[in-house]
Amino acid sequence: MQDHADELVLAERRDDVLTLTLNRPDQFNALSESMLDALQARFDACRDDAALRAVVLAARGRAFCAGHDLKQMRSHEGDQDYYQTLFRRCGRVMQSIAACPVPVIARVHGTATAAGCQLVATCDLAVAADSARFAVSGINVGLFCSTPAVALTRNVSLKNAFEMLVTGQFIGAAQAVERGLINHAVPDAELDGAVAGLVGAIVSKSPVAVRTGKAMVYRQLGMPLAQAYDYAADVMAGNMMAADVSEGIDAFIQKRPARFTGR
Missing domain, CATH: 3.90.226.10 (2-enoyl-CoA Hydratase; Chain A, domain 1)
Structure with missing residues (x-):
């Protein structure tokens, strides 16, 4: 070939x-x-x-x-x-x-x-x-x-x-x-x-969560422990602002499947 x-x-x-x-x-x-x-x-x-x-x-x-x-x-x-x-x-x-x-x-x-x-x-x-x-x-x-x-x-x-x-x-x-x-x-x-x-x-999971999570995991690997936790807290707080999180939590409370939109 x-x-x-x-x-x-x-x-x-x-x-x-x-x-x-x-x-x-x-x-x-x-x-x-x-x-x-x-x-x-x-x-x-x-x-x-x-x-x-x-x-x-x-x-x-x-x-x-x-x-x-x-x-x-x-x-x-x-x-x-x-x-x-x-x-x-x-x-x-x-x-x-x-x-x-x-x-x-x-x-x-x-x-x-x-x-x-x-x-x-x-x-x-x-x-x-x-x-x-x-x-x-x-x-x-x-x-x-x-x-x-x-x-x-x-x-x-x-x-x-x-x-x-x-x-x-x-x-x-x-x-x-x-x-x-x-x-x-x-x-x-x-x-x-x-x-x-x-x-x-x-x-089946939120695209926002998956993309956020992959980037976060690799970046924190090279950080000292305290810095990693500070960075993770910032990332997680930002992730909480996503519409998918509101939908996911509401769906969990209402006992129904979540409808993630990637936003």
């Missing part, structure tokens, strides 16, 4: 839910430069999409994502500037996922290795098939997965993350749940249903 940006990450919009599908199946969806650019463009487009409610990140073929394109990387042997640019480009993509105003859910099948595992860890939520496997395997070729470590250590306990990083060993979906890398592991045949159920739970 040639690296055409409009083909590398397919986009399908349905009921204000966007599904982005990695589309280099013959290369196990390895993150080539063009693939990274395509992902960047897709997530950049999400920033100003006021109607968007959730994003699902999926993949075609036998694997979710095999990480960076090692053949492409090897063709630049000795060019440290190239590698620095590449890894920073990947980092920008990961930060764009965190900055996406709505939840991003990884739908994982097959394997997710190295930067592919980083992609899973970066998504806000992740659901995997029972047969899925995860590894940060750069260590196996002499390369410590430093950039994947950033996302991994923010999801998984330090000891579990470091074990994955220095051994390169795979863990299964059940272990990934136990370690906090993913939310749910389900039978392979139930993967789409489980993702749809999670999406449905999100889109």
Whole structure:
């Protein structure tokens, strides 16, 4: 498959839910430069999409994502500037996922290795098939997965993350749940249903609350405790001014379903 940006990450919009599908199946969806650019463009487009409610990140073929394109990387042997640019480009993509105003859910099948595992860890939520496997395997070729470590250590306990990083060993979906890398592991045949159920739970809530909440959670992570509480109080007070909150509280008191409007 040639690296055409409009083909590398397919986009399908349905009921204000966007599904982005990695589309280099013959290369196990390895993150080539063009693939990274395509992902960047897709997530950049999400920033100003006021109607968007959730994003699902999926993949075609036998694997979710095999990480960076090692053949492409090897063709630049000795060019440290190239590698620095590449890894920073990947980092920008990961930060764009965190900055996406709505939840991003990884739908994982097959394997997710190295930067592919980083992609899973970066998504806000992740659901995997029972047969899925995860590894940060750069260590196996002499390369410590430093950039994947950033996302991994923010999801998984330090000891579990470091074990994955220095051994390169795979863990299964059940272990990934136990370690906090993913939310749910389900039978392979139930993967789409489980993702749809999670999406449905999100889109049934107030869009104002969901967007406010995602931005708040990521921002407060870098704050000292007292500052985080002050910031959270300000955000929550602002959220109380939304019409959706008045509707939600009235609906709760009146014992009826809430009719959220996103205002």
